[in-house]
Amino acid sequence: MKQTARTVAFQTLKRVYEDDAYTNVTLQHALSTSQLAPRDKGLCTELVYGTVRRQLTLDVLLEPHVKRRLQALDVAVLTLLRMSVYQLAYLTRVPAYAVIDEAVNLAKVVARRASGFVNGVLRSYLRDQLTLDERLYRWQTKTHPDECQNLSIRHSYPGWMVQRLLSTYGSARTEAILAAGNEPLPLTLRVNPLRMNPADAAAALEAVIGQDAVEPGQLSPQALRTKAAVDVEKLPLYSSGALTLQDEGAMLIAPLLQAKPGMRILDMCAAPGGKTTHIAELQQDQGEIDAYDVYLQKVRNIQAACQRLGLQSVSARLGDAREIAAEDQLYDAVLVDAPCSGLGVMRRRPDLRYRRKEADIASLVQLQQELLLTACKVVRPGGVVVYATCTLLPEENQQVVQYVLQQLQGKVTLDDIKHELPPMLHTEIDKGLLLTPERFGTDGFYMARLRKQQEVTS
């Protein structure tokens, strides 16, 4: 089969559906072993991410044109239909006849006996001549969904997730958050100040990807945003350790530790090392950072990141961070970048919305509380603990902080971080900073800083 953006996308999607494989990992592997040109890699990524993200909507769009239950279709056929309807409904720049021709040709190779069926379904879809909104309106008038079901199908998220967001953020903001989770991922980079300053890095990047293709970030002085598609990991600038791929919102977290050269810092949940390496850069690589993760492969990822960036001050360690004991020497600052439900990073991990189950939340909250309590134990009096997540649920964010403050009865207090953050974020601060993804084009994050009180000696 000749390799094109669509064939690689189809094979990736089929693996995702058949083996329940992770979309981002499967796609990354498929692209790195393909011979596709950068432009085709872009289209392939769009087809895979879009089809997975919009799956619940796509199935509703398909249903009127398929007489059988969709789940009863062969995986290859269902994959082709979803991928094709994604293009017809969302990628209006692609001509419909090209979508159908390519789907039928692909069907002849991967599901020969079903090529007529694929052709028939897609032609029936086109005959309707309705816009996406009109199709969804038709579904609505037929099924009379409540607000939650309606948003769930329109934006393709499970109902429980929508319900939890609705009860926290209300209708309009929830809809904006859901829509933001379906947007393409912007490419943001953190410049390593030990290697380069941001202006030089921007100029060096523009020399490769084109004039005016790079702009400074809005929220972090170390951030660059690129407007052109580029395989950053293949650039010498990247392999030489001048750049790290990181969301701009994530770049706000490490600075809250106020790391200075010589400080001893603990990063409790560190892999793949995005924030550990940021802390090391801010400390000019002069200090001691213990970076824990509970999975061996992930610990290796931290080591690899430090090696690429030329950082010496990090010790990557394998272990459950809840078991770290208060040694003689306590830490000056601790980061708890806790495992969480990930509702803030939906555009980054398109299948997370279907993998995450509502029942996970209670055990995540317990883990988050235990990690934060341990952090407060192993930080020195006067030292700080930064608690961060990439989710939007108050029970994993403000309520975890509240729980720990109550448990520790005044031994730990909440810091005011307002004046350390850009003024445009001040409205987002309330018991920590809550960055929702529809506001500034970042992923969604929560971050708060606690301070251990000095022991009173008489």
Ligand SMILES: C[S@@+](CC[C@H](N)C(=O)[O-])C[C@H]1O[C@@H](n2cnc3c(N)ncnc32)[C@H](O)[C@@H]1O
């Ligand atoms: C949100 S991610 C951390 C992201 C990382 N800080 C970064 O910026 O690249 C949470 C990490 O916590 C790890 N983790 C989960 N439970 C843990 C535990 N009990 N102790 C240490 N790490 C844990 C997970 O393996 C995962 O890599």
